[in-house]
Amino acid sequence: MPRPVVAAAIVDSLSDPTMLLACSRAYPQELRGQFELPGGKIEEGEDPTAALTREIAEELGARLTIGERVCPEGGQWWPILGGRVMGVWLAEVASNSQEPRAGASHLEAKWVPLADLAALPWIAADLPIVEAVVTRATR
Numbered sequence: 001m002p003r004p005v006v007a008a009a010i011v012d013s014l015s016d017p018t019m020l021l022a023c024s025r026a027y028p029q030e031l032r033g034q035f036e037l038p039g040g041k042i043e044e045g046e047d048p049t050a051a052l053t054r055e056i057a058e059e060l061g062a063r064l065t066i067g068e069r070v071c072p073e074g075g076q077w078w079p080i081l082g083g084r085v086m087g088v089w090l091a092e093v094a095s096n097s098q099e100p101r102a103g104a105s106h107l108e109a110k111w112v113p114l115a116d117l118a119a120l121p122w123i124a125a126d127l128p129i130v131e132a133v134v135t136r137a138t139r
């Protein structure tokens, strides 16, 4: 089984979310320009939310306050590309953090109103995940 992935649905405010930080991948070529939730693979023996904190620091130079996990029906892990599974957490930028910025992993990291997210070219596997994030954030 390939390593699981963890990703952050970073919203402008956990208590009153209106926008999400959508990130477009720089690589590999076949995913270049497609949007994703930023994150990455869990390392051997690593706690999933520790992995998420590490990945967001590496990729976006930001610290997170992690909120609720967003799960698919009947489980905790979403099926994604390459036979992997992905754990997703709502999060906001911590008060002591720099603003998240696209580094080498992303072409772009931009705040998008929740109502406009569906129009972005997401990695296909992310579409139901983003829908669940929006449902959770707007309930």
Ligand SMILES: Nc1nc2c([nH]c(=O)n2[C@H]2C[C@H](O)[C@@H](COP(=O)(O)OP(=O)(O)OP(=O)(O)O)O2)c(=O)[nH]1
Pocket: 005, 006, 007, 035, 036, 037, 038, 039, 040, 041, 042, 055, 080, 081, 082, 084, 086, 123, 125, 126
């Ligand atoms: N980060 C992320 N990966 C996703 C999403 N949807 C999806 O299918 N994937 C896939 C793409 C990749 O095959 C895999 C994650 O790999 P990654 O390249 O982000 O992981 P990483 O940062 O640990 O990368 P690396 O050091 O191995 O290059 O999961 C998503 O929303 N976010």
